Amino acid sequence: MSQKSSMNAKKQSTNNIKNLLDGRELVFVSNRGPVTFERNDKKRVAKRGAGGLITAVDSALSFSRALWVAGALSPEDRVVAAEGRALPWPPKDPRYQMSLVDIEPQRFELYYNEISNKILWFLQHYLFDPVKQPTIGPAEHIAWKSGYRYVNKLFADSIAAVIEDEPEPVVMVQDYHLYLVSGLIRQIRPDARILHFTHIPWPAADYFRLIPAEWRREILESLLACDVVGFHSRRYGRNFMDCCRDFLGAKIDSRGQRVVFRNREVAVRAYPISIDSDELLAHKERQSVTAWQTKFEEERGDCQLIVRIDRAELSKNLVRGFAAFRLLLQEHPEYLGKVKFLAFAYPTRQEVPDYARYRAQIETVAKDINDEFGSADWSPIELEIEDDFDRSVAAMTTYDVMLTNPIFDGMNLVAKEAAILNERDGVIVLSENAGAYEELRDGVLGVNPFDIKETMDRLHQALVMTPLEREARAARVKEIVLRNDSHKWLTHQVADLLKPSAPSSDQQDGARTPSLR
């Protein structure tokens, strides 16, 4: 697909949404909004947020009546929230309205850190060590009631106010911070069209048992108050339906992708999020990126480059990635001096001890490997734990092998970005537990992230692959990513949401996700 036709497709997609909405307001709800405000020398400054969601949604919300409701995250956000009215956004050429929900910092701490990030994030990525964690005591129950449940109610109240005069309002709630919003809105607005989308994995029903019975029930009942429940992959949708069966006794129809509960039918669908290829390819042309490219080419010398780019997140599995690389150097000494591993990790949640320890471990393992195998003129691993998007973009253009081996990962957009940016027919070694694997499996080399022997074998396979096979695989993943560009993510959801009585994957174009089976 050329860049121009992609632009047209995007415009058409936005028009589709406009037509579907037919004058109704679309309310989009997430914890983090498209911008955060700061106060700088008495001036209010807006800082654009990062991340796949904002990329996918911001440019798509180009119709007259859209409102983005988000939490007030900074002190200046709280000032904006207190002013109590929606802001046209962006200010110069507004495409939608933005409204911030004020949250007391102590409650935000309980809602965001204690429940969402320390419990739900761990639960949904299988990050707990169940012999010890979680241990749900009185503090956690208070965090649920006075933090999570309370803040979800704040969001719901705020939304209820803005949709008060809307007939059949359309509400799209995002992610694991806001599971209880849909149920609260449904209570007061039986006529609303509500969708909840979860951006992280949904765990197996057995594992969902790690949280209290009351929380499970509240979360599931609220989600089943939606018309559509969306996930990145079919596997998550299936796990979700299993939970509805085991914990609510709901009737599930996996083939028909729906759950029947309290006489309502809820569609459970996969909408794999994607990237904005045009924006990314435009970014690649920047001088700040090409400077990095030049540097990498100089460093490359005779070596092939293995690249990884992640947050330094427990779920991303950096330590086992290095362990697999160490095995490669042990079992295939022919690579000594002939391969370099560039690992660029973004620091994350360093105030949480588990994360600080994990970062230290990453650094230790990398250093050990460099000490063991490095020579005066060759250092096997270059590890940088630092946020630098330009460098990441440059690294993605130039890898021979991209390793992304998360333990479990909702989508993993890095794999998609890499597929679009790379200029060397590089091979992607991708965890079978990343959401993206369901889409990209025909082009990537799949790997079990717990099996470092297999990971080593795949790295080796990628490094010795014939140019012909590399070319075919690179073309295949690129094609798959381009076919499901980011703007479709929203269009498909709105389409299903506004035809809730008969949503069918057959109505969608070729890039549509396969149905849940």
Add this chain to the structure above:
Amino acid sequence: MSQKSSMNAKKQSTNNIKNLLDGRELVFVSNRGPVTFERNDKKRVAKRGAGGLITAVDSALSFSRALWVAGALSPEDRVVAAEGRALPWPPKDPRYQMSLVDIEPQRFELYYNEISNKILWFLQHYLFDPVKQPTIGPAEHIAWKSGYRYVNKLFADSIAAVIEDEPEPVVMVQDYHLYLVSGLIRQIRPDARILHFTHIPWPAADYFRLIPAEWRREILESLLACDVVGFHSRRYGRNFMDCCRDFLGAKIDSRGQRVVFRNREVAVRAYPISIDSDELLAHKERQSVTAWQTKFEEERGDCQLIVRIDRAELSKNLVRGFAAFRLLLQEHPEYLGKVKFLAFAYPTRQEVPDYARYRAQIETVAKDINDEFGSADWSPIELEIEDDFDRSVAAMTTYDVMLTNPIFDGMNLVAKEAAILNERDGVIVLSENAGAYEELRDGVLGVNPFDIKETMDRLHQALVMTPLEREARAARVKEIVLRNDSHKWLTHQVADLLKPSAPSSDQQDGARTPSLR
């Protein structure tokens, strides 16, 4: 059910099996056999093994043609194995034959400790900390090939030899040590009737991904070479079928409890194992038990007794049990001096660092609670980590509350033993993740083992329960256990195995497990 009618039922059950087998030999296969031999002053001494499986099977194998094949675990077992012939067992009044498989110690170590106990046990009880474990490297792959796969082949070869002249041999393979046996037997004996029974939980498909793709496939393909695959509960059977769907692309029919793979139909059934109530009630009368009872009554004083009895196993959740008890003393000071917690743990796998650490943690937590809340004449917790069956039996007769809160547990026979033995209408607080919970839920108080607040609430509820409700609940669990006594476990399996074309739960009597749904 009276003891006499129970005896009759048992005899009838054995007759049923005889009739069903109609002269064919039944081959029963497990890692650990009913006895282990030792050499004592040049004399061979047989030591009877313990555990639910031996109790359930040993007395039931009372028909002329049964052979129990087991691993040679001791040096003297290996001498017996080398003698190369089956032993009539028990020697004085033989009910079946016994045959031992010789295994080199190094291979046994890989098969038993490295794969079965360090990987499969952890996998199937959700005991891994996935950020770190498992890490499957070359050593684990060797342990699989040269240990697990090799020893399973030894068992299969040994069985193949004994069934060589049998038409339609009947083979029942036990547990997670021997997953590959069924497939190997099927290759050489298409006419065999094969059942595999797993005595531990079967994990969700997502979690089964923690082991290498090749192992998953080998295990599942072998199990689908059976005619019947058995588990303790419906939940495990459902998880198993999900694995067959996700990893082999097999067609599953959850409602019909069957999997179709390579044009063969495999029944997937729940056969909850039980206890021998008669034997247990007889044991209770021993003087060695009544002596303990007297001691407990003296110690009781004004206190109610909470009792727990477990192996000091990671999955048993002793630490959270004590944490819940601590909360009880904090939030309900009325129990100070009025309740005692007797915790009897059997030492287990102390040579494994994780287990040694866990034991130390159990001891520390108990001591901390005693230091914090105890007084000169009252110590809240009595913890003994030592194997003493008589004491356990006595404690089960005398509890007011029995706490058994495993993280995940295949069956948990302690809950059933407690129900039969208790003489005070004691209340059982049981983890919803124990296999026994599926059967006993109407009589016990269910608890989420990760939620220590809820665990405390259930302990409190049990301690203040009215005599009327205690009586009703105790009677209910007793009735359920008596209805499904141990001998039925084998009968139902043999019945299904010998009618594989149309096994149906409707053909069974009232104690039959509900079908998988």
